Amino acid sequence: MNTLWKHMAAGLSIGVAALSAHAGVTITVSCGTVGQDFEFCKKATDEWSKKTGNTVKHLTIPQSTSDILGLFRQMFAAKSTDVDVISVDVVWPGTIKAHLLDLGPYSKGAEKEHFPAIVSNNTVDGKLLAMPWFTDAGVLYYRKDLLAKYGEKPPTTWDELTATAKKVMDGERKAGNADMQGYVFQAKAYEGLSCNSLEWISSYGGGAIVDATGKVTVNNPQAAKALTTAAGWIGTIAPTGVLNYGEEDARGVFQKGNSVFMRNWPYAWSLSQGADSPVKDKVGVVALPKGDDGKSAATLGGWQLSVVKYSKHPTEAADLVMYLSSAAVQKDRAIRGSYNPTIPALYKDPEVLKASPFFGTLYDTFTNAVPRPATVTGAKYNEVSAAFWNASHDVLSGGAKADESLKKLEAKINAIRRGPNW
C-alpha cells in the first residue's frame, strides 16, 4: 500500500516536472552576500533565464560563512526544497556531502578545464558534488601613494609590515588624519579569523593545525610566535575593533582611505577601483608577508556551486550550475568583479590580466594556497575551526598567552576528535 502511494506520487511528480519543464521552471539560487557577489550572480542568472526560459529566484543568505552553513544545515535536516542551487565554501563538501547531488552525469567532463586540486576537493567518495566557481586566497592590499610618500616598499616579512605600518600611520596621524590605521584584517570570532590565523602560523612554518595524517600539530613554538606577533598589532597598528571585523568591515576602513594595509580576498580589488572609491588608483596588491625564516602563505578559499539533492528540478539546476561555472561567465566575473577564475587558461587572458594585473603576478600564490584542514577533519571541520578561531581570538584580545592558548587548543581538538581517528 505504502509503496503504491509512493509510485503514484512519483509518477505524478514526473508528470508535473515534465509539464513544467516545458513551460520553464523556477530555480532558487543562493549566491554570496559579500561585496558584489549578489549583483554579479543576478546578472549571470538573468542571462541564463533569457536563454532557457526558466525563472531564477534568489535566496538571501547571511554574510558570515559560519552562519550560512548553519542555515543550510537546518534546511537540509528538513529536506527542504526551498533552494535548488547553493554556493558552497571550499571547506564544506566533506561536511555536507550527504545533501548534494552528484554532478558527474551532468557535467559532460567540463570539470577537466578547472584546477585539478579544486575539482578533487569537490569530489567526495567518487562523486563530483560541486563545480568550482571562483577560487580565493588571502592577499595583502597596500596604499601605493602612502608608501611612496614615506619612501617605503611593500613589506615581505611581518616585521617589515609592522614597522612600515607604524611609520606611515604615525606620520599620517600627525598630518591630521586621526583615524588612520596601519593594518586591518579579519579577527572577529568566525571562519575568517581561522583563515587569517592559518596564514600567520603557516608563514612562520607552524604547520596547518591538523596535518594530513590527522595528527594535531598546532601546539608548536612557531605557531605561538606567529600568534604573539599578530596579538602585538592589536591596539598598535590595528584598531582594537578588528576583533569584531569581518571582510566587509575591514574593506570599509581601507576603502575609506583610513588604513595603510589590508588583508582581504581578491574581490576587494575591483571595488577599490570603482568610480566612487576614495582610494581608486592608489592601491597595490602583493602576496602576504612571511615570518622571519618561513615563506609567504595564503589560505585557500573560494566558492563552488552545488545542486541540493532535494531539488525538484535537478536537470535545470545542474544546467544552471554548468552555465555559471563556465569559462564565459568566469571571465566576465574576473574582469569586472576581480573574482579569481578556476580555469587556468583564463590567467593568460589579456583582458583578465588588464583588469586585475595581480592575477598574473600572484599566480603562484593562488595555485599554492594553503588548504584548511577540512578534508582530514571531515564533518567535524567546523567545530575544529571554531575551537581554532576562539583560541586565536583569545590570544589577540589579550585573554591568554599564545603558548597556553595553543596547549588548550590541542587538548580541545583532540577531544573533538574523540579517539585516535577522525
Place this chain on the structure above:
Amino acid sequence: MTNPKSELTRERTRSAWLFLAPTLVVLALVAGWPLGRTIWFSFTDASLDSIGDSTYKLVGLSNYFGEYGVFNFAAPEGFWQTDWGMAIQNTFKFSLVSVVLETVLGVVFALVLNAEFKGRALVRAAVLVPWAIPTIVSAKMWAWIMHDQFGVLNAMLRSAGIIDHNIAWTADPAYALWSVVLVDVWKTTPFMALLTLAALQMLPRDCYEAAHVDGIHPVKVFFKVTLPLIWPALMVAVIFRLLDALRVFDIIYVMTSNSVATISMSGFVRREIVDNNYVGYGSAASTVLFLIIGACTLLYLKLSRVDLGGKK
C-alpha cells in the same frame, strides 16, 4: 453517599476539563512535544543528518556527564573555563546586572511618567519606542552606533573630550558583555516602566493625601507606601524579565558574534546543534538550560513569596 454539592462540583470539574481540553491539546502539541523531543534527543547521539531518517542511537547520560558531557568537571582547564561553564557565567552576569538596572530605572521612569505634566501622553509613547523595535534591529543599530571606526558613540565621546582614542565597544572583551547589557537596558527599561506604571496607577490616593497632610518627606513616602504597594506587581515584572534574560540569544549573537567571551547558554545550544551538528549534545545543554531557568523561577517565587495565582 454523594451529596448534591459534590455532584455539582463534579459537574463543574467536568465542564472545566471540557473547556480546557482544546487549550491543553494545543499546548501539548506546540510546547510539550518539542520539549519532550528535546529531552529525548539529549539521551541520543542525534545529528541534523540523522534525525530525518532516525539513524541515531541511545547513549545514556554521556551527553550530560563525563568527558563528552556538558558537565565535564574533569576538564583539564576546569569546568568554569569550558565553553559551557563560560556560557553559564556570561548568562548569569548578563541577567543579574541587566535585570537590576532595568528594574531600578524602570521604577524611576514610571514615577516620572506617573506625575502630572504637560505632554505626558507624548512622553509615554516616546518611552515605548525602544521596546517596540525588534531586538534584531536594535542590536544591529547599536552595533553600528558602537562601531569602533564609524560609530557615533565614539565620535560623541571624543568630541566631548571624554576619551582620546576610539573604544572597540563590542570587540574588546573588557567591554563587550557590558555593551550588550547597556543595549539590553536601553531596550527593556520601557517594559519595566510600563508594568510599574500600571501598578502605580492602581494605588489609592488617600494614602498620599494623608502623607501630604502629615508633611512626610516624598522619599520616605516612596519607601514606606509606594514601594510596598507596587511590590507584588514589580516582582512579577522582574520574573518575566529574568526568564527572558536567562534565555538571551539574539542581542549577544548580533552584537558580538560567536565569541566564547560573550556566548550565552542559548547561544551555546545553537552553536552545538546548528554549527557543530551535535543535536544530542546541544539538546542536553538545552535541557539543562530549561532546568536552570525552572529552578531559578521556583527559587525566586519561594524567596519573594509572590503568588502568581493571585489568591493572596
